[in-house]
Amino acid sequence: QKEVEQDPGPLSVPEGAIVSLNCTYSNSAFQYFMWYRQYSRKGPELLMYTYSSGNKEDGRFTAQVDKSSKYISLFIRDSQPSDSATYLCAMKDTGGFKTIFGAGTRLFVKA
Amino acid sequence: EADIYQTPRYLVIGTGKKITLECSQTMGHDKMYWYQQDPGMELHLIHYSYGVNSTEKGDLSSESTVSRIRTEHFPLTLESARPSHTSQYLCASRDRDIQYFGAGTRLSVL
Numbered sequence: 001q002k003e004v005e006q007d008p009g010p011l012s013v014p015e016g017a018i019v020s021l022n023c024t025y026s027n028s029a030f031q032y033f034m035w036y037r038q039y040s041r042k043g044p045e046l047l048m049y050t051y052s053s054g055n056k057e058d059g060r061f062t063a064q065v066d067k068s069s070k071y072i073s074l075f076i077r078d079s080q081p082s083d084s085a086t087y088l089c090a091m092k093d094t095g096g097f098k099t100i101f102g103a104g105t106r107l108f109v110k111a
Numbered sequence: 112e113a114d115i116y117q118t119p120r121y122l123v124i125g126t127g128k129k130i131t132l133e134c135s136q137t138m139g140h141d142k143m144y145w146y147q148q149d150p151g152m153e154l155h156l157i158h159y160s161y162g163v164n165s166t167e168k169g170d171l172s173s174e175s176t177v178s179r180i181r182t183e184h185f186p187l188t189l190e191s192a193r194p195s196h197t198s199q200y201l202c203a204s205r206d207r208d209i210q211y212f213g214a215g216t217r218l219s220v221l
């Protein structure tokens with residue numbers, strides 16, 4: 001079983017929709033949770049970063065962490081065609097050297 | 112945030128050639144990483160470094176080698192490229208608990 005599970009999609013939504021992206025994980029030691037956005041033929045860029053449980057909001061993006069369920073989410077409000085990309089979740093434990101990445105969910109936002 | 116640069120961005124070479132993928136960062140980060148990424152697949156860690164003169168193999172078996180003679184430079188070398196090495200190679204450096212990625216090198220071995 002993978003440490004991090006992420007539905008690869010693709011997920012196709014109309015412009016303006018609310019998008020929900022999710023990951024589940026098995027390692028209860030994870031404390032740092034990240035979301036990266038990766039455009040085609042580019043490297044991943046950090047979108048959101050959360051420590052431990054709770055919510056974090058940045059503009060149209062909200063990251064949620066539920067450590068009791070080992071479940072993290074990224075919500076995108078008022079989605080735009082420019083949001084079309086692959087979104088990777090990532091997580092890490094305290095003091096650990098390696099970050100574990102999900103396989104990514106491919107998102108298409110149709111104009 | 113880190114400025115991290117990878118060259119070349121794209122490379123097409125023949126089997127048996129020796130190649131070096133360059134990675135440089137300007138933020139003085141000690142920890143650096145190389146990943147291999149195939150379409151629709153997870154990032155696979157192939158090498159990492161804690162700092163100068165420190166290199167370790169990652170989770171994915173790789174025929175590549177790395178060196179870390181300077182903090183800012185972490186090149187990856189393939190002594191004899193094969194078609195199975197065709198992939199995207201991503202370099203990252205780490206600040207505290209966040210990794211920052213370069214744009215990647217897309218390698219095709221014919």
